[in-house]
Amino acid sequence: MQYTAPIRDIKFVMHELLKFEEHYKTIPAFAEVDKDTLDSFVEAGADFAQNELSPLNRTGDEEGCRFENGNVYTPTGFKEAYKQYCELGFTSLCGDVEYDGQGMPISLGSIINEIVGSANWSFSMYPGLSEGAIRTIEHHGNDEQKSTYLSKLITGEWTGTMCLTEAHAGSDLGIIRTKAEPNDDGSFAITGQKIFISAGEHDMADNIVHIVLARLPNAPQGTKGISLFIVPKFNINADGSIGERNAVTCGSIEHKMGIKASATAVLNFDKAKGFLIGTENKGLNCMFTFMNTARIGTAIQGLTASEVAFQGGLSYAKERLAMRALSGAKVPEQVADPIIVHPAVRNMILTTKAFAEGGRALVYYLSQFADVVAKGEDPAQVAYADQMLSLLTPIAKAFLTETGYESANHGVQVYGGHGFIREWGMEQNVRDTRIACLYEGTTEIQSLDLLGRKVLGSQGKMLANFTKVIHKLCEEHKDNDEMGQFVRPLARLNKDWSDLTARIGMQSVENPDAVGANAVDYMYFSGYVTLAYLWAKMALVAQQALKGDTTEAKFYNAKIKTAQFYFAKLLPRTLTYVKRIDSGLEPLMSMEVDEFVF
Numbered sequence: 305m306q307y308t309a310p311i312r313d314i315k316f317v318m319h320e321l322l323k324f325e326e327h328y329k330t331i332p333a334f335a336e337v338d339k340d341t342l343d344s345f346v347e348a349g350a351d352f353a354q355n356e357l358s359p360l361n362r363t364g365d366e367e368g369c370r371f372e373n374g375n376v377y378t379p380t381g382f383k384e385a386y387k388q389y390c391e392l393g394f395t396s397l398c399g400d401v402e403y404d405g406q407g408m409p410i411s412l413g414s415i416i417n418e419i420v421g422s423a424n425w426s427f428s429m430y431p432g433l434s435e436g437a438i439r440t441i442e443h444h445g446n447d448e449q450k451s452t453y454l455s456k457l458i459t460g461e462w463t464g465t466m467c468l469t470e471a472h473a474g475s476d477l478g479i480i481r482t483k484a485e486p487n488d489d490g491s492f493a494i495t496g497q498k499i500f501i502s503a504g505e506h507d508m509a510d511n512i513v514h515i516v517l518a519r520l521p522n523a524p525q526g527t528k529g530i531s532l533f534i535v536p537k538f539n540i541n542a543d544g545s546i547g548e549r550n551a552v553t554c555g556s557i558e559h560k561m562g563i564k565a566s567a568t569a570v571l572n573f574d575k576a577k578g579f580l581i582g583t584e585n586k587g588l589n590c591m592f593t594f595m596n597t598a599r600i601g602t603a604i605q606g607l608t609a610s611e612v613a614f615q616g617g618l619s620y621a622k623e624r625l626a627m628r629a630l631s632g633a634k635v636p637e638q639v640a641d642p643i644i645v646h647p648a649v650r651n652m653i654l655t656t657k658a659f660a661e662g663g664r665a666l667v668y669y670l671s672q673f674a675d676v677v678a679k680g681e682d683p684a685q686v687a688y689a690d691q692m693l694s695l696l697t698p699i700a701k702a703f704l705t706e707t708g709y710e711s712a713n714h715g716v717q718v719y720g721g722h723g724f725i726r727e728w729g730m731e732q733n734v735r736d737t738r739i740a741c742l743y744e745g746t747t748e749i750q751s752l753d754l755l756g757r758k759v760l761g762s763q764g765k766m767l768a769n770f771t772k773v774i775h776k777l778c779e780e781h782k783d784n785d786e787m788g789q790f791v792r793p794l795a796r797l798n799k800d801w802s803d804l805t806a807r808i809g810m811q812s813v814e815n816p817d818a819v820g821a822n823a824v825d826y827m828y829f830s831g832y833v834t835l836a837y838l839w840a841k842m843a844l845v846a847q848q849a850l851k852g853d854t855t856e857a858k859f860y861n862a863k864i865k866t867a868q869f870y871f872a873k874l875l876p877r878t879l880t881y882v883k884r885i886d887s888g889l890e891p892l893m894s895m896e897v898d899e900f901v902f
Contacts, residue, residue: 306358311347314418316845318668322665371557376506411672421608437464441453456513462509470497478525487577495576498570502569504567504569504570516534516578518578531585533581535576606705610712625639659704801830815889832878842867846867
């Protein structure tokens with residue numbers, strides 16, 4: 305499938321829905337970023353993604369990465385594309401200007417990441433992991449570490465990884481075994497094995513900077529005893545040049561279901577030289593900077609999956625002829641009607657459209673709060689943005705990846721038997737997307753984070769911040785006849801959200817397992833309501849545009865009709881999640897462990 309960047313819809317969200325230019329004026333560091341600058345970057349990103357990356361997507365999947373004698377070789381064309389990506393300035397886009405970055409907002413970076421990821425998700429993994437390494441060193445590194453690593457990472461000459469997972473530990477980082485022993489020169493000897501390390505070894509950059517979790521001698525047990533270290537593939541000489549190879553090697557790469565052009569490595573550390581980032585035993589706090597960046601990136605993968613499914617499904621459905629519409633022939637001059645006229649097919653196409661465009665609005669909205677947290681100067685504004693970011697990140701990560709996977713499956717289904725065939729690209733989208741529900745915290749872990757840590761853990765404060773935003777929209781337009789179809793159901797669900805939270809809170813007082821039992825259902829409920837808010841806002845913008853002198857009536861009408869579809873056909877799914885939550889723990893927890901047999 306040849307990807308086409310949805311530039312009109314991207315600009316709709318940037319300029320009409322979220323008003324990026326006005327948003328940037330509230331942050332002094334970004335006050336000079338204007339509409340023309342944004343558009344130029346988007347158009348350059350679209351050109352590169354469509355012409356360079358999209359053609360490599362299928363070939364990269366078929367060729368995959370090659371592992372030979374500890375070295376990893378990326379598929380044909382990837383190395384050259386990465387060099388061009390760096391030369392175009394995309395790696396340095398959001399980097400600190402002091403270290404050769406361009407100082408652009410995170411929200412603009414998210415847009416470029418969407419475009420690049422939609423064209424070729426495997427490729428996007430390489431620079432994507434570097435972003436997290438950059439943020440971690442920017443926030444927690446000392447001056448020497450910043451001067452040593454940041455410029456090279458920001459320009460893309462070096463890439464970065466995060467090394468958390470171990471074979472026995474998975475997401476339970478409290479039981480990792482990798483050791484860090486002090487050296488006489490102030491560095492540390494890192495020993496252990498890490499698995500599932502995306503971009504852990506490859507041939508596209510001169511050096512790879514690993515951000516590694518490990519334990520110091522006599523560290524406390526659990527997550528309170530974890531420290532964070534910089535471990536470069538090649539040691540760095542005093543003059544900043546690359547020195548001898550460090551004692552970190554690639555033992556193998558994984559044979560994966562999807563994203564086959566992204567090297568997922570097993571890394572062995574054998575007293576490799578590492579350098580402490582931040583404070584001893586506070587590594588997990590530092591690593592959250594990396595993890596939150598990665599979670600927003602993974603949310604973008606969910607968005608890209610829906611976009612690819614929508615584009616591929618729509619193109620095919622308009623051309624494929626099969627049967628006649630039950631209401632009578634729509635294209636009588638043809639032997640059959642295009643399948644887009646059939647309600648069952650149209651339902652799938654509209655579902656992918658609603659999730660893609662709604663997901664785009666959510667990611668860009670979320671990224672605006674990331675802008676404020678990164679560079680805002682008003683402490684109250686930064687604190688509020690940080691709370692909104694904390695609440696919305698697990699929703700975006702879990703909900704958009706799950707709906708992205710649903711969309712990817714719809715993409716296959718629209719094609720029928722052809723969807724199962726590799727040439728069309730739809731089955732690759734399913735395989736590539738499936739990982740998004742697993743890495744950077746599974747859907748279940750993100751759901752626990754949302755309900756347990758963010759909502760109940762803040763005693764409802766974080767949720768109240770957002771429900772007030774929704775309430776304000778509903779109140780402002782409660783007497784608007786055109787908006788009534790959106791704000792009335794949204795207002796009811798907004799109240800239900802608070803009530804549902806209170807009921808779960810009461811359940812958890814009686815039995816703490818109620819949080820785990822209800823977390824995923826609660827996440828889905830939260831996701832559908834969050835997208836409903838954004839779809840209501842998009843409908844409002846479209847209605848206002850149609851009242852003006854516009855030449856794009858079809859675009860705005862389609863936006864309103866997609867909002868109507870979302871509210872009528874997708875939002876009612878919330879009723880199921882409420883019913884499941886209110887059924888309590890008994891149906892889930894009554895069976896004894898030894899009663900599970902086969």
